[in-house]
Amino acid sequence: MPISINSQIEAIQISGIRQFSNQLVDFPDAINLTIGQPDFPTPEPIKQAGIEAIRHNHTNYTHNAGMLELRTEIASFFQDTYELNFEPKTEIIVTNGASEGLDSLFRAILEKGDEVILPAPAYPGYEPIIKLCGGKVVYLDMSDTGFQPDPTRLESLITDRTKAVLMNFPSNPTGVTMDSTQLEKVAAVLEKHEVFVVTDEIYSENAYGDKHVTVAHFEKMRNRTFLVHGLSKSHSMTGWRIGFVLGPEMYMKHVLKVHQYNAICASVPSQYAALEAVKNQRHVPAEMNKEYVKRRDFVYSRLTVMGIDVILPKGAFYIFPSIEKFGMTSFEFATRLLREAGVAAVPGSAFTRYGEGFIRISYACSMKDLEEGMNRLEKFIQSLT
Ligand SMILES: Cc1ncc(COP(=O)(O)O)c(C=O)c1O
Known part of the structure; x- marks a missing residue:
């Protein structure tokens, strides 16, 4: 046996x-x-930054949340691009890809029996993480609504057990994204309920047409929204394993504990490469x-x-x-x-x-x-x- x-x-x-x-x-x-x-x-300059980091022996642990210089640059990127205000010292964690960010985040917020509402079709990486935390996924069917979350349907799924609503726009697998009118309708529902909002916007830089709009921008939800992001897709850096989680200080200090014990910090040469990407390669x-x-x-x-x-x-x-x-x-x-x-x-x-x-x-x-x-x-x- x-x-x-x-x-x-x-x-x-x-x-x-x-x-x-x-x-x-x-x-x-x-x-x-x-x-x-x-x-x-x-891109070549990003690769060079990683190579130089190794040459200069930048191969030791950094702060658990990542190099402050990188977090500061991430904060300025989100400020410049989406007018989002996150404090680099306390509200940003650099993770080993968005995947580790999502894992650390859900482990920090979920307890057994908690429900997470997930608009679907959805990226297959979410459900196993939520289940491993003892959580339950409640699907919000988007298959007959043009792959957009229907606000009324969303509201009908929110119960006392709902801990978080997880969104991913632009979406893997559909490529659909929400414009500001749709997002406002969804936000109007979310604003009424005290639940976390986890928004995986790893494809935000790959939004065509209208400028990407983020749910993290809504003031009433700022104190309970986590933004998950990273460089895998935007800068073709899947193997470098760099992601970011941004969220309110009062919760991020707990996410940091999980990240600290499962990863210590994100790969350091990759953090240097990420610094180049976020600072100089935004185009x-x-x-x-x-x-x-x-x-x-x-x-x-x-x-x-x-x-x-x-x-x-x-x-x-x-x-x-x-x-x-x-x-x-x-x-x-x-x-x-x-x-x-x-x-x-x-x-x-x-x-x-x-x-x-x-x-x-x-x-x-x-x-x-x-x-x-x-x-x-x-x-x-x-x-x-
Ligand atoms: C929606 C979504 N989130 C997260 C990830 C994982 O990204 P990372 O490489 O940063 O871990 C992927 C990868 O395909 C994805 O499609």
């Missing part, structure tokens, strides 16, 4: 994205449209966005011509077309698309059951791959009808 391990961990499944992408090794010629990270290299995401917009427009128009229902995404680098009319589950559809046509896209069911009936296509890949991918998808669809 094996020695028993934590039953909560045992019950957790590997993510649906990983389950699906594990199959890819058997299809080396497939066009891979499952990628969840930018296809650009980290980088806009340059990448120009490319993403071209690709998004291409994929959107091809899907539309194929007669597929799809919402035009306004951010991130994902598009989430409906495959419902083909009468298969999203897993079946994605598996057949891979096996029969050599195109890999993530089944929508990997993003909770509210993603069923859709597939996620990432356009963080070359135009050549997108063209070939769309040609193959078109042929595959023709073969079904």
Whole structure:
């Protein structure tokens, strides 16, 4: 008999994205449209800053919350970009990616039985963290509301057990974001209820069109909103592992304790690279966005011509077309698309059951791959009808 391990961990499944992408090794010629990270290299000056940090032996622990110089620069970025006012000494923690930030944050605020409202389809990284804290996820269905959270529906889910509402706009997997009118309606509900708001805005710099608006801006919620961010997507730095959590001092001191005991501090050469990114490379995401917009427009128009229902995404680098009319589950559809046509896209069911009936296509890949991918998808669809 094996020695028993934590039953909560045992019950957790590997993510649906990983389950699906594990199959890819058997299809080396497939066009891979499952990628969840930018296809650009980290910009040269950022890499150099990391290299210089190592050369100069900046390889010791920093303050648990990260170098003050970096936190000060992060504060000035959020001030300049979104008019948000966070105190670098007490309200900002640099984490090992947004992932560790979310983990530290939820471990600091959740108790057994607490409910977290999660608009879905949603990024698969949230639910396991919440469950491991003994919390329960309550889904807010967005599958029939254009992937926008419906304020009335949101309000109907808030109970005495609700501890937090977790939002992610621009969204992984849908690419949809909230404009200021929609956000105001949602904020009007949130303002009425004493719950934490956790806003994962890791794709905020990859919002196209209108300027990104953040829920952290609403004065009435400032004292209970946590903003989770990072450089993985904005500066193509997924492997450097740099994230930020910003929030009210009275709660952040507790988040810092969790972060301190699970990480001590974020990787130090990466903190130096992050300093360069936040201080001198703020223009980088806009340059990448120009490319993403071209690709998004291409994929959107091809899907539309194929007669597929799809919402035009306004951010991130994902598009989430409906495959419902083909009468298969999203897993079946994605598996057949891979096996029969050599195109890999993530089944929508990997993003909770509210993603069923859709597939996620990432356009963080070359135009050549997108063209070939769309040609193959078109042929595959023709073969079904
Ligand atoms: C919505 C969302 N949040 C968080 C993360 C994790 O980001 P990080 O690399 O900073 O841990 C991802 C990564 O795909 C994501 O899509």
